Amino acid sequence: MSVAKILVVEDEAAIRDMVRLALDKAGFETLEAEDTHQALQVFHDSRVDLLLLDWMLPGQSGLELARRLQREDRTREIPIIMLTARVEENDKVLGLEAGADDYITKPFSPRELVARIKALLRRSRPQAAESPVQVENLMLDPGSHRVSINDHAVTMGPTEFRLLHFLMTHQNRVYSRGQLLDQVWGHNSFVEERTVDVHVLRLRKALSKDGYDRYIQTVRGAGYRFSVQE
Amino acid sequence: MSVAKILVVEDEAAIRDMVRLALDKAGFETLEAEDTHQALQVFHDSRVDLLLLDWMLPGQSGLELARRLQREDRTREIPIIMLTARVEENDKVLGLEAGADDYITKPFSPRELVARIKALLRRSRPQAAESPVQVENLMLDPGSHRVSINDHAVTMGPTEFRLLHFLMTHQNRVYSRGQLLDQVWGHNSFVEERTVDVHVLRLRKALSKDGYDRYIQTVRGAGYRFSVQE
DNA sequence: GACAATTGTAACTTTGCTGTAACATCGATT
DNA sequence: AATCGATGTTACAGCAAAGTTACAATTGTC
Known part of the structure; x- marks a missing residue:
């Protein structure tokens, strides 16, 4: 696993662009999806190391997507960071229950985003930290x-x-x-x-x-x- | 289970022939059906290990067949690969929800078809670790x-x-x-x-x-x- | 963009397992 | 003990599995 692939699921193009810019700069590979359907498509077609998931999506919500990924072996281990529009306690709780590993509230700085991603990848990639x-x-x-x-x-x-x-x-x-x-x-x-x-x-x-x-x-x-x- | 039996449900004879050729060559046993009705007949008459299902069928759609198989005990565990004519987002998502385990878009290479079938059979038949x-x-x-x-x-x-x-x-x-x-x-x-x-x-x-x-x-x-x- | 490394596949070679036939031996029955 | 069917043993040809090589395609690197 040379470069981590990060899937961004977000309907607002402006935020997607901003996130991609930040991820590219940090050396990650960025995959994008506008909604749950496209996201499933990406999961099918390629390996995803981490998921950045907007909680408020048109159609099927991010919550449902997260639950769904939990159900399947192949995707269960993928760490999820949820993006919430504002500090809404309820969302956070639901999100963490559905399998999100971390969350970040908009607006967020690229620096913070990258830091959280790196931390999560470090933690969830036991392979890298595995013993000789x-x-x-x-x-x-x-x-x-x-x-x-x-x-x-x-x-x-x-x-x-x-x-x-x-x-x-x-x-x-x-x-x-x-x-x-x-x-x-x-x-x-x-x-x-x-x-x-x-x-x-x-x-x-x-x-x-x-x-x-x-x-x-x-x-x-x-x-x-x-x-x-x- | 020496040779896996694979049921192909597909209305176009040309594609059926191509698929059968590929499966025969790979050592599988092929069963065929032109529509949902014939397919159910086959399920009734013999054991089926994997289902190759065209999504666009005349009459009752492949989707309905998949849902139906999900409902019955005897057929629930049978892995399904759906054949989609083109990249149609909605179909794929619906298909995966209806219980398809994988999909492949036409046109596809015999090699890819066989590879996906083998992978799916491998996964769906986890050999119990036998004891010494x-x-x-x-x-x-x-x-x-x-x-x-x-x-x-x-x-x-x-x-x-x-x-x-x-x-x-x-x-x-x-x-x-x-x-x-x-x-x-x-x-x-x-x-x-x-x-x-x-x-x-x-x-x-x-x-x-x-x-x-x-x-x-x-x-x-x-x-x-x-x-x-x- | 040129170069090197890596990957997957096909073709060919080598290895050794498999199934069969032929023959040998054994055991029971007379 | 003579016979006959059943089992043991041997040898071998054919074949399938694994080893090996070469190459084209892809990917990564400078």
Whole structure:
């Protein structure tokens, strides 16, 4: 996850523009939607890391959208910041109940907005703060996004990194190509299952130093496994 | 469930043909219906694992069919992918609300279609994590797909693994070759019964360490049995 | 905008599993 | 012990799964 994608759901074009300007400047990628329907569309088509949601929307309200996202696995973990037009206690309470993680009242400064977003992303992205995983002299550190063998850096592509991370944190269990696609590539990718093989090959090449590729094991007819044994 | 059955509800013959071609090639079994009425007929007559539903149908719309399936227990769990002719916001939202799990807009590539189907089938059939089985020092763990005797790894082919798993979870009962073919090979396999003998032999060889092959017992005239006794 | 890195796919190669037939052995029945 | 059906064993051809390579397309970087 290089750049966080932030979806802004807001009917007023002026506010959308202002928000986008602020987010672009802060280095985020901005997605936009004017209403709930468009928002669902965006959720379907791309990964969203954080949702900026206006509470007062034409048609289906932001509240309903939030509740809906709570119901589905794929969207449940996405942090939500709600935008409220004024300090209305009732809205806030409802919003927090519906799964909003934070709120900000208009008018707000771009600086405050960005600060809240960063804070929330930091908190809700355990991956970034996750602890390093080590197996013998093979070490993977999610924080610095580095892999090393005997303190000697090992290079690999992003996909291989995610694959290794998943496997190291789920040792001794066999995962089918399909499961790995779900876990490592994400839920809606149209990728051939055999593609997994190629990335396993690349990962093995990267780990071949000191024979650490032996831990990436093939289980014929079942999938792949990370294990120290055998 | 060896081969997934997919029902295609689509009025245009050209698209039906294209879809069937793609599904056949991907190894799925295809059922077809031109309208809602025929579709209900198919649901009545056979098991359906996934529904590909055109949204624009003559007569009763796909939307109504989806809602109807939601109402009945037997069909509620069937995942639905809807086919929409064009990007029509309203349709998509209505569809997702009516219980569609995914949608795909025409024109679509066979590859994308198959990929989405596979992903959906994978997700909607979460394999229950099976627990390890142990008999004395013989241990079989479905999760890691491993067999060991006295903590020492034992290797065998996929079929022997499935056979041993079945036998260990159904001890002290005799199974005929025919029954074993059904249980271990799958319900519609055209395999000689004597093939079972060969795999039993291979399994026995694999278990011969410490004499664990003695648990795979022949019951003359009846079949095979896994038992600790005798 | 040129260059490098990464990704996904297809094609080809290699590996080893699977199913079958043929032959050997065993056990029961006469 | 002779016979016959059932089971054990072996060998092998075909095939499916996994490994590998090359490449085109995309993406990121300077």
